[in-house]
Amino acid sequence: MDTLNRIKAVGIFLGILIMVIGTVFLVIPDKIAEFLAVFVGALITVVGILRIITVIGWWDVIINRAVRMAFGIFMLIAGIFMLFNPDVTITIVGAVIGVVAIILAADRFITANKQKNSTNITPTIISGLIHLTFGVGMIYSALVMFAIIIVLIGIYLVIAGVMFTLSALFFHDF
Numbered sequence: 001m002d003t004l005n006r007i008k009a010v011g012i013f014l015g016i017l018i019m020v021i022g023t024v025f026l027v028i029p030d031k032i033a034e035f036l037a038v039f040v041g042a043l044i045t046v047v048g049i050l051r052i053i054t055v056i057g058w059w060d061v062i063i064n065r066a067v068r069m070a071f072g073i074f075m076l077i078a079g080i081f082m083l084f085n086p087d088v089t090i091t092i093v094g095a096v097i098g099v100v101a102i103i104l105a106a107d108r109f110i111t112a113n114k115q116k117n118s119t120n121i122t123p124t125i126i127s128g129l130i131h132l133t134f135g136v137g138m139i140y141s142a143l144v145m146f147a148i149i150i151v152l153i154g155i156y157l158v159i160a161g162v163m164f165t166l167s168a169l170f171f172h173d174f
Contacts, residue, residue, distance in 0.1 A: 030143060101132070
C-alpha cells in the first residue's frame with residue numbers, strides 16, 4: 001500500500017505541476033513566446049560553436065571544411081542575433097510559417113478546383129480557408145498568433161493537469 005500512496009503522490013504532484021505550467025502559459029503567453037525564441041537562439045548558438053570547434057579540431061580530415069566552417073559561423077551569428085532580438089526572431093519565423101500556410105491554402109484551393117465535378121469539395125475549401133487565415137495572421141502579427149497558440153496550449157495543460165490530478169486522487173487508473 002505504501003508504494004501505491006507514493007505513486008499517487010507523484011501523480012498528484014505532476015498534475016498540479018502541469019496545471020501550474022498551463023496557467024503560466026495562459027497568464028504570460030507573450031513572455032513564453034519570447035523565452036522560446038531566446039531558447040532556440042541559445043541552442044543555435046551552441047550548435048554553431050560546436051560546429052566551429054569540430055571543424056577546427058578535424059581540419060585536416062574534414063571534407064568541405066570551408067563550407068562547414070562558414071555554416072558554423074553563420075549559425076553562431078544567427079544564434080546570437082536570435083538571443084538579443086526575440087521579437088524579430090518571432091516575426092521572421094512567423095512570416096516563414098505564414099508563407100508556408102498560404103502555399104498550403106493555394107494547394108487546397110487548386111485541389112478543390114480540380115475535384116469540383118467529382119466529389120464534395122467543401123472540406124477542402126474549409127481546409128484552404130483555415131490555412132489562408134492562419135497564414136495571413138502569422139504574416140500580419142506573428143507575436144499575436146504565437147500568443148494565441150500558447151494560450152491554447154495553456155488551456156490544454158490546465159485541463160490535462162486537472163484530469164491527471166483527478167485520476168490520481170479518485171479514479172485509481174494512474
